[in-house]
Amino acid sequence: MEKKQSIADFLQKHAQAEPISFHMPGHKGAAIYREHGYGVFLDRFMDWDITEIPGADNLFQTESIIAETMHRYQTMYHAKKSYLLINGSSTGLIAAIMTAVPRGGKLIMARNCHKSVLNGVMLAGGQPIYAQPELIEDYGISGQVTPMEIARCLREHPDSNAVLLTSPNYYGICSDIGAIAEIVHGAGKLLIVDQAHGAHLKFFDLYCGDNPKAAENLGADIVINSVHKTLAAFTQSAVANLCTERIDPYVFEDKLQMIESTSPSYLLMASLDINADLLEKKGETLIRQWKENLQYFYEKAAELKDLRLMQHPLLDDTKINLDMSAYGISGLELEAQLIERGIFTELVTGDIVMCMSGIGNRRCDYERLLSALSEIAKQRTFREEKEGESALCKVWDRGKVEQRAIPLERERVQLLEAAGRVCASSVIPYPPGIPLVCPGEVMDETVVQYVAQLRAAGEKVIGVDELGRVVVGKE
Numbered sequence: 001m002e003k004k005q006s007i008a009d010f011l012q013k014h015a016q017a018e019p020i021s022f023h024m025p026g027h028k029g030a031a032i033y034r035e036h037g038y039g040v041f042l043d044r045f046m047d048w049d050i051t052e053i054p055g056a057d058n059l060f061q062t063e064s065i066i067a068e069t070m071h072r073y074q075t076m077y078h079a080k081k082s083y084l085l086i087n088g089s090s091t092g093l094i095a096a097i098m099t100a101v102p103r104g105g106k107l108i109m110a111r112n113c114h115k116s117v118l119n120g121v122m123l124a125g126g127q128p129i130y131a132q133p134e135l136i137e138d139y140g141i142s143g144q145v146t147p148m149e150i151a152r153c154l155r156e157h158p159d160s161n162a163v164l165l166t167s168p169n170y171y172g173i174c175s176d177i178g179a180i181a182e183i184v185h186g187a188g189k190l191l192i193v194d195q196a197h198g199a200h201l202k203f204f205d206l207y208c209g210d211n212p213k214a215a216e217n218l219g220a221d222i223v224i225n226s227v228h229k230t231l232a233a234f235t236q237s238a239v240a241n242l243c244t245e246r247i248d249p250y251v252f253e254d255k256l257q258m259i260e261s262t263s264p265s266y267l268l269m270a271s272l273d274i275n276a277d278l279l280e281k282k283g284e285t286l287i288r289q290w291k292e293n294l295q296y297f298y299e300k301a302a303e304l305k306d307l308r309l310m311q312h313p314l315l316d317d318t319k320i321n322l323d324m325s326a327y328g329i330s331g332l333e334l335e336a337q338l339i340e341r342g343i344f345t346e347l348v349t350g351d352i353v354m355c356m357s358g359i360g361n362r363r364c365d366y367e368r369l370l371s372a373l374s375e376i377a378k379q380r381t382f383r384e385e386k387e388g389e390s391a392l393c394k395v396w397d398r399g400k401v402e403q404r405a406i407p408l409e410r411e412r413v414q415l416l417e418a419a420g421r422v423c424a425s426s427v428i429p430y431p432p433g434i435p436l437v438c439p440g441e442v443m444d445e446t447v448v449q450y451v452a453q454l455r456a457a458g459e460k461v462i463g464v465d466e467l468g469r470v471v472v473g474k475e
């Protein structure tokens with residue numbers, strides 16, 4: 001019998017090929033630890049994997065070494081209190097929602113929030129009120145949630161408890177958190193910011209000064225950062241910052257311990273500690289280098305005449321959004337061509353391929369990406385866009401989606417027969433992990449066709465089972 005490839009086989013083979021990573025996590029491999037004096041961590045990896053022995057502190061009652069690392073983050077982010085998270089930003093977001101929204105309460109949340117936010121509302125027993133992000137038509141992706149939209153939601157739902165926004169979003173587009181914080185606080189509510197993609201913003205602001213500012217500086221009450229996505233800690237390690245007196249830390253801690261693992265990984269916590277040490281000691285150099293590498297990349301890439309690089313006044317440009325549709329290359333094809341050249345990217349949406357840079361990317365990674373793009377461009381001649389070609393992107397543009405109560409009785413039906421049925425379990429392309437259809441929303445033909453196209457192209461869509469069925473309300 002043919003031996004199936006195991007997880008370990010896959011990882012071994014992948015690492016051996018020395019691929020270039022423009023995806024999570026931000027450390028981009030062992031080099032950053034080795035080069036900056038943390039090689040012992042890599043060498044003693046298994047030996048550092050311990051439990052709460054005497055002297056090792058306890059994540060849920062911190063008083064020594066873990067408290068010290070929490071304090072380092074608190075100082076770096078100028079927070080009132082910081083918490084290490086070992087189950088990703090997902091748990092920080094869920095705990096924040098459970099803190100801010102009582103059972104039966106309402107959360108105003110951006111419609112493009114990550115699925116963990118919706119899970120948080122459900123676990124809290126609350127009700128989501130959707131704020132619609134703007135559509136950036138030129139690129140077919142969602143953009144900022146405007147202060148006006150938040151003001152509208154607050155006007156229409158004065159009994160809501162809190163507002164939760166993602167900033168930056170998956171493509172790097174930020175919202176005007178400063179203006180939104182004023183509006184939210186003016187209405188006496190709490191503001192939670194999902195800054196999963198922007199743990200680095202605080203340091204860019206400090207050392208470079210020209211990327212969008214971190215939500216910690218702009219008046220948000222709770223800010224959740226996936227340190228692992230862009231900085232130098234392991235996957236799943238994140239930090240929650242409580243930034244104002246409006247949040248009672250004891251309530252937040254209580255919720256956090258309900259949902260986090262009771263066996264917190266010392267490897268993850270150690271990687272958060274090393275990341276803090278690295279930023280304290282070498283942050284200025286590393287962040288400036290990162291910025292210089294990005295400037296170099298953007299300047300050189302601009303020489304490829306028909307390569308479109310997303311530009312936007314609210315863009316965090318560590319997210320490099322590429323579009324080669326002018327060469328007749330779709331997002332999925334570009335991703336495949338880059339993989340052929342050993343370069344792995346984070347996300348494809350329509351014609352856009354998002355390359356997620358991180359603190360561990362070196363100049364040679366950007367050079368490899370540039371040379372791959374130039375090679376791909378040379379192989380193709382410029383061509384006019386054909387009618388209907390960007391149909392995949394139009395799903396965000398389909399106007400107001402009909403909303404009903406979340407069905408209690410459910411059944412599975414074939415995706416292609418689901419138009420007109422009420423969704424009972426979210427349908428989520430992953431990445432980006434943003435629900436395309438939320439429970440209670442009526443599925444329409446556009447969304448059904450869009451999901452079918454994604455699946456046909458080999459994309460992962462959570463909520464559609466192996467038989468091609470979705471969960472809807474029973475009729």
Ligand SMILES: Cc1ncc(COP(=O)(O)O)c(C=O)c1O
Nearest residue numbers: 087088089090114166194196226
């Ligand atoms: C916008 C957004 N928020 C939250 C999360 C959850 O973060 P984590 O993977 O750290 O749990 C993700 C994950 O990709 C995300 O994209």
